[in-house]
Amino acid sequence: MTEEVKKPDxxxxxxxxxxxxxxxxxxEVKFVDLSEIxxxxxxxxxxxxxxxxxxxEE
Amino acid sequence: MSIIPIVPLQGxxxxxxxxxSISHGGFSMIQNYDPRFPGxxxxxxxxxxHTVADASLETMTLWQFNKGSKTERHLYRQLVDGSxxxxxxxxxxxxxGAYGSDVLAAASGALPAAWSNMxxxxxxxxxxxxxxxxxxxxxxxxxxxxxxxxxxxxxDGVDGTRNVTDDDASTTATxxxxxxxxxxxxxxxxxxxxxxxxxxxxxxxxxVSYWDKTTNTWAAVSGLADGTLASGKTLAQxxxxxxxxxxNERSTYLFGQSGFWYKIxxxxxxxxxxxVSALAFNAPFQAIQNVFDGVLVxxxxxxxxxxxxxxxxxxxxxxxxxxxxxxxxxxxxxxIEPLMAAYIDIGATPHIKKATVTGSSNITFVDGGTSYDxxxxxxxxxxxxxxxxxxxxxxxxxxxxxDTKTGKIVRVTSNTITVQTGLLVAQANRSATITYTxxxxxxxxxxxxxxSGWTDCMGASTDNTGGLIQSGYMIPDTILSVQPTDFxxxxxxxxxxxxxxxxxxxxxxxxGIQIIPFxxxxxxxxxxxxxxxxxxxxxxxxxxxxEYIYVSASGNPLMLNGADYAILEAGTGRNNxxxxxxxxHNELIAWQEEKGGEGGxxxxxxxxxxxxxxxxxTPQIGILNAKSVAVLxxxxxxxxxxxxxxxxxxxxxxxxxxxxxxxxVSLASGDIQNYFDPKKSEYIRAGYEDKMWxxxxxxxxxxxxxxxxGSSATVPNIFPVFHLTDGSWTFDNLAQGLxxxxxxxxxxxxxxxxxxxxxxxxxxVYRLNTGLNDVDTAINAYIDHELDGGGNYLQLRDTVxxxxxxxxxxxAQSFALVGNSTFETSPTATLSMVAETSGDPxxxxxxxxxxxxxxxxxxxxxxxxxxxxYLLDVGYRLKQEDNNR
Numbered sequence: 018m019t020e021e022v023k024k025p026d027x028x029x030x031x032x033x034x035x036x037x038x039x040x041x042x043x044x045e046v047k048f049v050d051l052s053e054i055x056x057x058x059x060x061x062x063x064x065x066x067x068x069x070x071x072x073x074e075e
Numbered sequence: 076m077s078i079i080p081i082v083p084l085q086g087x088x089x090x091x092x093x094x095x096s097i098s099h100g101g102f103s104m105i106q107n108y109d110p111r112f113p114g115x116x117x118x119x120x121x122x123x124x125h126t127v128a129d130a131s132l133e134t135m136t137l138w139q140f141n142k143g144s145k146t147e148r149h150l151y152r153q154l155v156d157g158s159x160x161x162x163x164x165x166x167x168x169x170x171x172g173a174y175g176s177d178v179l180a181a182a183s184g185a186l187p188a189a190w191s192n193m194x195x196x197x198x199x200x201x202x203x204x205x206x207x208x209x210x211x212x213x214x215x216x217x218x219x220x221x222x223x224x225x226x227x228x229x230x231d232g233v234d235g236t237r238n239v240t241d242d243d244a245s246t247t248a249t250x251x252x253x254x255x256x257x258x259x260x261x262x263x264x265x266x267x268x269x270x271x272x273x274x275x276x277x278x279x280x281x282x283v284s285y286w287d288k289t290t291n292t293w294a295a296v297s298g299l300a301d302g303t304l305a306s307g308k309t310l311a312q313x314x315x316x317x318x319x320x321x322x323n324e325r326s327t328y329l330f331g332q333s334g335f336w337y338k339i340x341x342x343x344x345x346x347x348x349x350x351v352s353a354l355a356f357n358a359p360f361q362a363i364q365n366v367f368d369g370v371l372v373x374x375x376x377x378x379x380x381x382x383x384x385x386x387x388x389x390x391x392x393x394x395x396x397x398x399x400x401x402x403x404x405x406x407x408x409x410x411i412e413p414l415m416a417a418y419i420d421i422g423a424t425p426h427i428k429k430a431t432v433t434g435s436s437n438i439t440f441v442d443g444g445t446s447y448d449x450x451x452x453x454x455x456x457x458x459x460x461x462x463x464x465x466x467x468x469x470x471x472x473x474x475x476x477x478d479t480k481t482g483k484i485v486r487v488t489s490n491t492i493t494v495q496t497g498l499l500v501a502q503a504n505r506s507a508t509i510t511y512t513x514x515x516x517x518x519x520x521x522x523x524x525x526x527s528g529w530t531d532c533m534g535a536s537t538d539n540t541g542g543l544i545q546s547g548y549m550i551p552d553t554i555l556s557v558q559p560t561d562f563x564x565x566x567x568x569x570x571x572x573x574x575x576x577x578x579x580x581x582x583x584x585x586x587g588i589q590i591i592p593f594x595x596x597x598x599x600x601x602x603x604x605x606x607x608x609x610x611x612x613x614x615x616x617x618x619x620x621x622e623y624i625y626v627s628a629s630g631n632p633l634m635l636n637g638a639d640y641a642i643l644e645a646g647t648g649r650n651n652x653x654x655x656x657x658x659x660h661n662e663l664i665a666w667q668e669e670k671g672g673e674g675g676x677x678x679x680x681x682x683x684x685x686x687x688x689x690x691x692x693t694p695q696i697g698i699l700n701a702k703s704v705a706v707l708x709x710x711x712x713x714x715x716x717x718x719x720x721x722x723x724x725x726x727x728x729x730x731x732x733x734x735x736x737x738x739x740v741s742l743a744s745g746d747i748q749n750y751f752d753p754k755k756s757e758y759i760r761a762g763y764e765d766k767m768w769x770x771x772x773x774x775x776x777x778x779x780x781x782x783x784x785g786s787s788a789t790v791p792n793i794f795p796v797f798h799l800t801d802g803s804w805t806f807d808n809l810a811q812g813l814x815x816x817x818x819x820x821x822x823x824x825x826x827x828x829x830x831x832x833x834x835x836x837x838x839x840v841y842r843l844n845t846g847l848n849d850v851d852t853a854i855n856a857y858i859d860h861e862l863d864g865g866g867n868y869l870q871l872r873d874t875v876x877x878x879x880x881x882x883x884x885x886x887a888q889s890f891a892l893v894g895n896s897t898f899e900t901s902p903t904a905t906l907s908m909v910a911e912t913s914g915d916p917x918x919x920x921x922x923x924x925x926x927x928x929x930x931x932x933x934x935x936x937x938x939x940x941x942x943x944x945y946l947l948d949v950g951y952r953l954k955q956e957d958n959n960r
Binding site: 025027028029030031032033034035037038039040063064065066067068069070071072 | 080082083084085086098099100101375376411412559567568569592594598599623625626635636640641642643644678679680681684687688689690862864869949951952953954955956957
């Protein structure tokens with residue numbers, strides 16, 4: 018009688034959590050300013066509305 | 076007049092900042108406008124899908140069940156009382172009257188449901204009852220056999236499956252000259268729909284039986300109505316045999332296939348040419364069951380109780396020596412699960428019921444004198460004929476010296492049988508016959524352990540081995556009360572069964588024992604929370620062990636057992652419920668709800684239990700409910716240095732709108748983070764998590780959401796829209812608040828993809844993105860453009876705007892100063908959108924504004940029913956003040 022037969026795995030069908038391999042995927046974690054987070058869609062530019070300089074600055 | 080640079084309108088609403096903190100040219104609100112990159116176009120309105128509301132109930136979820144194998148659509152809505160209705164008309168047809176009729180009854184405490192489609196089966200989970208499954212209309216049967224007897228291990232019958240499921244009316248399954256038909260479905264059915272090739276002409280009626288779990292055998296259905304009956308002849312016309320859904324039905328294993336089998340017994344042989352060209356079934360939504368995957372499972376081990384020696388002998392279940400088992404001896408065996416049937420494999424060592432050899436002048440009898448006598452043959456066939464030591468044999472040799480001698484075998488080889496001394500007279504080359512006639516062991520008991528004793532479960536046809544003469548199934552009556560036990564101090568708990576025969580088994584018999592287990596879905600849980608289809612498997616979660624995800628075997632959503640079934644554990648050990656499971660590119664992501672400040676998002680790769688790999692994306696951020704996530708392929712994202720097409724998942728958390736690309740979790744709602752800031756009065760309301768939603772709207776290429784904002788709202792009242800082209804935010808102000816949104820395939824018309832929304836408190840379902848009004852209400856569209864002098868005073872001398880020409884209507888322009896929310900009564904402008912010259916596509920206005928402030932909010936608004944508006948670009952003549960004090 019083998020050791021395996023002496024101590025069978027009698028966990029039932031709803032008890033055996035499937036062992037998963039650990040995915041060591043490359044991750045890059047950055048801490049970024051919330052205001053910069055939307056860079057995922059590129060840096061959203063505001064409309065470039067010109068302001069004329071004051072006359073006394075000219 | 077000086078030239079004003081005209082700037083195309085584009086940008087995002089920022090509500091998380093003070094107005095004067097919004098950068099020059101930004102927007103504090105873009106309401107009911109969609110960006111057009113550039114330009115802003117007023118969003119479309121909505122229309123009622125049906126004319127009569129249903130008790131003003133909130134529509135929690137909407138989902139279209141759309142089959143892949145044929146054109147069949149069902150639009151379901153889940154109401155806040157837990158009931159589910161099917162729409163009377165498929166969109167875009169508007170129903171005069173109420174939405175539809177109930178397909179699932181109300182259920183207290185229902186959550187926003189998860190829906191999925193696997194193999195054209197609709198699966199529904201609402202947190203208030205068992206997972207529900209539905210096969211739609213006229214689903215094809217899985218198997219159809221003509222003839223046979225209908226027992227586990229069936230060997231007879233003609234397979235007509237292909238001919239009744241091939242969509243070819245010219246190929247049929249002949250049922251004529253038969254009285255027994257068997258059909259298998261992958262769900263419990265309540266009707267079988269026959270399309271006939273040749274009608275039966277014999278007068279006959281049918282009885283239909285299902286497999287009953289309490290008796291583990293056939294039981295007649297109740298309420299049978301035979302729609303194929305005509306003039307007293309069954310199968311005489313196309314139609315359905317229908318019946319009342321039994322309460323104790325379960326799957327069984329016939330003709331080598333596991334499923335829900337039906338036995339149709341015809342009272343008289345069908346006419347010879349009768350045939351069936353198509354066979355389908357129907358059934359309502361019903362609770363899922365657990366169907367045996369069709370792969371027999373080895374028993375754990377076995378013990379033989381020797382009633383003479385009063386002791387047990389222990390064996391591996393694959394080799395149990397039952398030689399010489401006497402009438403009082405038991406075979407005990409253990410199983411991890413309760414059994415439906417046990418397969419007894421006798422291999423090459425059957426019980427010997429009879430052995431006989433007749434010689435052809437080549438049998439020689441040897442008188443051994445004081446030693447044993449013997450019988451010899453030149454054929455060498457004594458062993459293969461079944462002779463064994465200990466057998467009592469009879470020699471018949473008409474006219475010979477040893478005719479009708481009875482003796483007992485001492486030894487046997489292929490060519491010599493040795494018998495007792497003094498039995499035989501020497502005589503050579505006879506054509507004698509040697510015969511052993513044994514017993515046929517009759518199964519005498521089959522018991523299961525039920526906690527404190529053995530309970531008889533031997534049925535009338537339990538033994539199909541013929542007394543260990545052939546391999547076969549033992550099919551006991553079900554013992555639903557079977558209990559695990561540490562039998563004979565085996566060292567483990569399992570389900571134990573035993574059987575014995577009323578006769579002695581011959582001396583060289585060994586058997587192997589496998590079982591067909593009975594898997595009770597209630598062992599996983601009685602209340603389903605979420606589901607999803609991924610890589611041809613169905614993924615379920617329950618209220619019991621709520622962080623576990625149960626993964627069906629490939630190809631069948633009801634096979635939650637066997638080597639191809641898996642249990643995945645989300646998160647890091649907390650029992651937070653998995654509320655959503657979604658396919659994500661080639662991966663799977665599960666979201667757990669947030670409890671105590673923690674949730675969890677877990678990703679799996681792989682396609683089978685052997686290959687699943689796990690990555691926890693975040694143990695912190697979780698999700699609000701099942702309708703708060705959208706997964707989208709092909710999103711172009713870019714950084715300052717790179718552009719990538721990605722699959723992204725968006726979801727709602729207490730902490731914001733989050734995005735993941737399957738590796739990193741990021742916040743997307745920075746611009747509107749005030750709604751997720753507990754310090755703000757507009758913070759999303761606790762206790763109303765299941766009311767909020769987030770869904771993709773393909774017509775607007777945007778993620779739309781509904782938030783319950785503030786301390787008194789009870790349904791969504793803020794509707795942000797996240798535009799995927801550039802990540803900008805706008806807000807919808809909906810005349811009819813929505814609690815959910817769904818993409819729907821149109822059943823008619825020129826538009827393939829439609830969007831439908833469920834009313835949050837009015838009992839209506841709406842078609843979205845259609846018309847110019849929210850039903851009859853004008854759409855109040857405006858943008859608030861922020862112009863900031865950076866603390867310096869500016870003169871706003873002139874403004875210019877261009878818009879797309881409309882048949883009628885005006886843009887109202889107004890101004891608020893230094894960040895005020897109240898707009899000045901003067902100056903204002905009413906700017907016509909009507910083409911200056913008929914046919915002009917655009918309309919331009921420039922007017923003298925003459926305002927002075929360090930910050931301007933410029934509002935462009937349109938709020939007239941049955942009109943649209945499309946703002947293109949604006950220009951301002953802004954000048955710093957000389958005197959800037």
